[in-house]
Amino acid sequence: NSSEARRYKIAVIPGDGIGPETIGASLEILQALQETLGSFQIEYTHLDWSSDRYFAQGKYLPDDWMTVLKPHDAIFFGAVGHPKVPDHISLWELLLPIRQRFQQYANLRPTRIMRGVDSPLKNISPESLDWMLVRENTEGEYAGQGGRTHIGQPWEVGTELAIFTRQGIERIFRFAYQIAESRSKKHLTFVTKSNAQRSGMVLWDEVAWQIAAEFPHVKTEKMLVDAMTVRMVHKPESLDTIVATNLHADILSDLAAAIAGSIGIAPASSIDPTRQYPSTFESVHGSAPDIAGRGIANPIATMWAGVEMLRWLGEEVAADAWMKAIEDVCAEGVLTPDLGGKEDTRGVTDAIRAKVIKNA
Numbered sequence: 252n253s254s255e256a257r258r259y260k261i262a263v264i265p266g267d268g269i270g271p272e273t274i275g276a277s278l279e280i281l282q283a284l285q286e287t288l289g290s291f292q293i294e295y296t297h298l299d300w301s302s303d304r305y306f307a308q309g310k311y312l313p314d315d316w317m318t319v320l321k322p323h324d325a326i327f328f329g330a331v332g333h334p335k336v337p338d339h340i341s342l343w344e345l346l347l348p349i350r351q352r353f354q355q356y357a358n359l360r361p362t363r364i365m366r367g368v369d370s371p372l373k374n375i376s377p378e379s380l381d382w383m384l385v386r387e388n389t390e391g392e393y394a395g396q397g398g399r400t401h402i403g404q405p406w407e408v409g410t411e412l413a414i415f416t417r418q419g420i421e422r423i424f425r426f427a428y429q430i431a432e433s434r435s436k437k438h439l440t441f442v443t444k445s446n447a448q449r450s451g452m453v454l455w456d457e458v459a460w461q462i463a464a465e466f467p468h469v470k471t472e473k474m475l476v477d478a479m480t481v482r483m484v485h486k487p488e489s490l491d492t493i494v495a496t497n498l499h500a501d502i503l504s505d506l507a508a509a510i511a512g513s514i515g516i517a518p519a520s521s522i523d524p525t526r527q528y529p530s531t532f533e534s535v536h537g538s539a540p541d542i543a544g545r546g547i548a549n550p551i552a553t554m555w556a557g558v559e560m561l562r563w564l565g566e567e568v569a570a571d572a573w574m575k576a577i578e579d580v581c582a583e584g585v586l587t588p589d590l591g592g593k594e595d596t597r598g599v600t601d602a603i604r605a606k607v608i609k610n611a
């Protein structure tokens with residue numbers, strides 16, 4: 252009964268390159284879920300914030316972007332990036348302001364090896380790898396502190412100051428522990444580089460152990476980031492919830508995406524755990540200009556982000572139905588070329604939609 256359906260407002264920013272292709276595919280599945288289940292209804296605000304807008308108007312975001320986005324329950328984001336715009340401009344003008352002003356201080360990156368998808372790690376069964384990587388999303392080397400002096404001189408200096416605050420570390424660890432608690436293994440690994448970085452990383456470790464004491468039933472361990480890359484490859488099944496700084500987690504999550512078989516299936520959520528502001532759900536990959544417009548983009552990264560968005564909204568039944576459909580379609584070998592398959596975006600989307608309608 253649609254009058255009793257739960258209602259959500261979602262802002263959709265398809266962005267650049269393959270963004271509109273994978274977002275379009277995902278909206279089709281959301282439509283199918285909504286119609287099949289009848290338990291929720293989504294009202295969309297479509298926003299053309301992209302590099303095309305930047306070329307036409309000189310800005311990625313309109314001045315009132317906060318007012319526009321604020322009333323939404325979530326932001327569903329495609330990708331931003333254009334070969335003619337340096338990445339640091341598109342990133343700093345579009346995604347980072349949203350992350351920072353909306354206090355999306357946690358970035359979640361679930362990683363699993365899907366049955367049917369070929370991982371570069373051999374001798375590992377798909378079920379044995381199930382990670383939730385929690386990335387601190389506002390501090391560290393990406394806090395925007397630093398600058399350049401003596402520009403153009405042989406003695407020019409560029410500094411990138413890594414910022415860590417007790418409050419920032421506390422809140423990311425509390426959120427990471429809530430996630431670790433909600434998962435069956437109750438195991439949290441925190442990543443650090445405190446053997447070489449003596450201030451911020453030592454503070455990170457101290458706060459980590461303080462928060463750990465509040466969650467005695469979660470097993471906590473510390474890993475240096477360099478050793479962590481080796482552990483992820485050699486003993487992937489020994490990890491569960493992982494929490495790391497902005498920079499470290501950025502790098503580790505690309506490694507995680509590669510281990511899972513393709514960057515084309517890796518989702519990311521930028522979360523404001525306080526729910527004061529809308530959270531953003533997107534893929535790890537960028538606009539992929541090399542394949543944009545060819546209809547071969549893998550829609551699964553954006554779709555999995557859609558699954559995480561539904562979970563954040565509390566629509567677990569719909570989220571499970573969508574995720575199961577993605578898993579089944581992968582297991583049956585309906586794959587795009589990045590996963591070694593022959594299907595295109597249309598084919599994979601149709602297969603997932605058919606499963607969603609059947610399973611939901």
Ligand code: ATP
Nearest residue numbers: 331332333515536537538539540541542548549589
């Ligand atoms: P941007 O400037 O937006 O970051 P990029 O090209 O630097 O774009 P990605 O978009 O992440 O970075 O692409 C990296 C590589 O992975 C490219 O070769 C791209 O084609 C491929 N790729 C990324 N996403 C997908 C996808 N969804 N399906 C298939 N291939 C993908």
Ligand code: MG
Nearest residue numbers: 332338537538
């Ligand atoms: Mg790029």
